Amino acid sequence: MNHIQLENISKIYNANSSQAQSALALLAEGMDSIKVKEQTGYSVGLYDINLNIKAGELHCIMGLSGSGKSTLIRHINRLIDPTSGKIWVDTSISAKNKDNTHSEIIATTKPSSAINILELDDKELQHYRQQTVSMVFQHFGLVPHMTVMQNVAYGLRVRKMSVSERHEVARHWLNEVGLPNLEHSYPDELSGGMQQRVGLARALATDNPILLMDEAFSALDPLIRAQLQDQLLELQERLNKTIVFITHDIDEAVKVGQRISILNGGRLVQTGTPNELRHNPADDYVAQFMSAKA
Ligand SMILES: Nc1ncnc2c1ncn2[C@@H]1O[C@H](COP(=O)(O)OP(=O)(O)OP(=O)(O)O)[C@@H](O)[C@H]1O
Ligand SMILES: [Mg+2]
8 A cells, every 4th residue: 555656856956947958858858967968057856757655655765965865854844835736645544554564566556545735735744744744864953952852742742742741752762762850950961862853853743643863863873873773673573664764875775675766867767676686777876875775
């Protein structure tokens, strides 16, 4: 069952629609994004991305710096709107009553209960962000003048949950990520690894079914990073969320990802399980990534 579907998504930055059309025409002829930038002056974020992410899947997005990973993930919570294309999200799937049969390979039709999130008005978008998607950022994104507890409970306060209830939920998630007894600390009193755990607890506390993680563990040293990867996998066993996880580290992608999508110059080169990519790389770029795996 598909949870998120990107359909022909392209993003040309800082261009009006006719300028974007000229860049898209060059991309359609096969010109790469660097040449398009040279010729038109416009940056290509993404070109013609078609990607299905299944319910309950931990899906990694991989690629070199500038390949479009952050651009892609930021479309899913509409921090970025595309130049063209559609983004379908099945908002009937909740974290609790999810259909966990994700054995099917990519379905070709959109799920009947999916909505095109580009059509949401401001109020509906606010609701979508409160109820459906949460994001963990690379540099923690914690509010410095709020305590750990207030940071984790923030999304619940926005939802108007009572103080005692939201504190109970926040305490539960701080415990789950291995940070009991730190609720009264401020972010700058914590190590990077601890701050990232707070960021994770904050995203999990909302109970939203989709979790977006943009290089969430990249700033951490290797040992702490490995611990957080293990913790994420252990939590995912129980939570069965749909997780979109960005990394530029192939070892991390192979460890945590059920499937991996590889981007190059704003194009989606290949989606597959680690084994599929290893044994059947679509091109040299994918093969080089897979052979770089320790
Ligand atoms: N706000 C912006 N304005 C103009 N161009 C942008 C903007 N954001 C990204 N780009 C361009 O879009 C392309 C993709 O950028 P993106 O940030 O998505 O890459 P990335 O894969 O996340 O890279 P990194 O690994 O460095 O985070 C790059 O060429 C980048 O310069
Ligand atoms: Mg990025």
